[in-house]
Every structure is written in structure tokens, then in C-alpha cells.
Amino acid sequence: MRRKRIRNWENRLREEGYKITSPRKTILSVFEQLGGHPNAREVFNDLSLRSPDIGLTTIYRTLELCVRLGILKKYDFGDGHSRYEIANEKTDHHHHIICEKCSKVIEYRDFLDEETMLIKKIQNKLERKYHFKIKQHALDFYGLCKECIDEKQGSE
Amino acid sequence: MRRKRIRNWENRLREEGYKITSPRKTILSVFEQLGGHPNAREVFNDLSLRSPDIGLTTIYRTLELCVRLGILKKYDFGDGHSRYEIANEKTDHHHHIICEKCSKVIEYRDFLDEETMLIKKIQNKLERKYHFKIKQHALDFYGLCKECIDEKQGSE
DNA sequence: ATGATAATGAAAACCATTTTCATTTAAAGG
């Protein structure tokens, strides 16, 4: 009964007529194992020992393909690198708290009920008022993480 | 009594020891007159007739300087160009609705009361839970604008 | 296995932004 959707991204690729290649398996394994929000180069570095034969180009291509197919989500947290994370089921919607100093990212998914409902309400209001079809939203908080606050204290 | 803070950005520059130069005046005038969220090249193009002698480099430098001094706000809406808008008084906090197809941006500032309060509440919760000092937030909605929805219909 | 076609990697191109550096300009003091 268990393990049913292990590597369901393989099916996604097949559905769309893409091939299941060795580089793609390797690159996706990074996301399955490490988690987090790595950028292209971080994936590349992570693979440099295990699979030094995979080019950075292929990593970029695979990441973009996976975003297009909904296998990965792409974020821009403002540090000049696109970042990616694996997209799980419907249940995994979450928001981010980003440190403006060191770029650390914390996820939070324990929304208050009122939070979820209010976002829906706002979304409906906006769709009607501005004739937009809203597909997604991002509620991100920016500030300083504990470490960066402490650092700042020390240096004053 | 009126016109008191016209060009209060000049004072901001002076306060910090920067010079009031002709390129800076011209670049800021674009924001005062046009509004919107132009990127560096759009400012450059807008000035190309009026002031063809201002280099793109200077525009980049002026925009970044103004962001540092709080005269402009900088946004990244995910289309690969940093965008800027003039920062007015406290009262002008607003959120954005962005078309993923044509990059059109709509601002909305008519927040529901519950909206404002809830954001504060969430922020407090997150600060305590994750030991962050939160400085700002962004609640952005992404989707398709009316024109891009219609276009899509037409081509099917 | 074979062949058609998609995927890959290296290198070059792209493109927004930043840096360098020689020249010009703002503004303070005379």
C-alpha cells in the first residue's frame, strides 16, 4: 500500500513525452534527499563529486523543465539566484521568511484558519474588482534572522 | 501652506551629503510625473528624447542610491528586471497583482481592516516563533490580467 | 538491435547590472 508515488515525477515526464534520463534522475534525487531551496549552482556543486559529468547547462534545463511540469517550484528571494524546491501535493502550500542579510529561508505552513480564509476572501475581491484570474500568491516576510541580529549587536 | 514637500528627496540627498545634480533631478522627475513601476531601461528610454545625454549607468546608480535613502522602493516581480517606484509617506503601503503573461502590475491599497490586523498578528507570531526581526512583507498575487485572458480565449 | 528523435555538454552568446577610469560638475570658500 505504501510507496506509491515515489518518483511520481517520472510519470509526469512520461505523460508529457519527455525521456527519463540519467541526469534527470540524479538532479531530482538532490531535491528528494536534501530538501531546502537550492539554486542551480548549489545543485551543481552538490553533484560535483557524485556526478561530475553533469553539466551546469543540463541542470538549468532540467530545473526549468520541472518547473514547467509542476514538479519543482521556482522562487526569487531577491539575492540574484533563482531557487527551487520540490512541489508536493496540494497540502504543501507554505510561505517564507527570508533574512535580508544572509538569505536564510524559513518556511512556515502552520497557518491560522483565519489566515487561509482571509487570503481566499481577498483573492475573490481582487479577481472581481480587477478582472484578474489569480493563480497563486506569495506572502513573504523579510527581516533579520536571530544570528544576523546577534552579529549586528556584537559589532556596535 | 501647500507644496511643502515638493522635491523632499532633494533634502534627503543633502542630508546624506550627496549632490543635487542635473541627472538626478531628471531621473527623479520621471517618477514624479509618470508613476508606475519602471525598470532602469524604461527610465532610460523615457529620457532618451528629453535627455539623451544621461547614461544608463547613471540611471542604475541613481536608482540604487535612492533605494538606499528610501526615496524609491525596489521590487522584483519575477520578469528579470528590477522595478522601482517612488516611496511616499507612511500611508502608501500597498500590495501588487502581477500578470504573469504581460507583466502588468496593479496596485491595491484598499485593505480590509481584518487584513491589516491579521498581517500584524501573523508577523508577531512569526517573530516570536522563529526569532526573526521582521522588517517588511509582500503579499503579491500572480495570475492573468483581463487582456491576457481574452487573448488566450481568442487563440484557442 | 535499429533508427528516429530528444537530451546532453562545452563553448559561446545573452543581457541585466556593476565596475573601472578618465573627464566633468556641484558646491563651499575666497
Next chain:
DNA sequence: CCTTTAAATGAAAATGGTTTTCATTATCAT
């Protein structure tokens, strides 16, 4: 005004993330 001097400017080059090109390789339906 005139001089002085550090800051600001513009052109060109550099940077750095990402994309494109193209010759080679690998996948997978047959």
C-alpha cells in the same frame, strides 16, 4: 564670480546568472 576638490558622470569593459548553439550521445518505440 573664481578656485578648489571631492563627488558624479558616461563610455567601455567586466561580471555573473542564465540561455542558446551545435556537434555528439542516449533513450525508447519498433
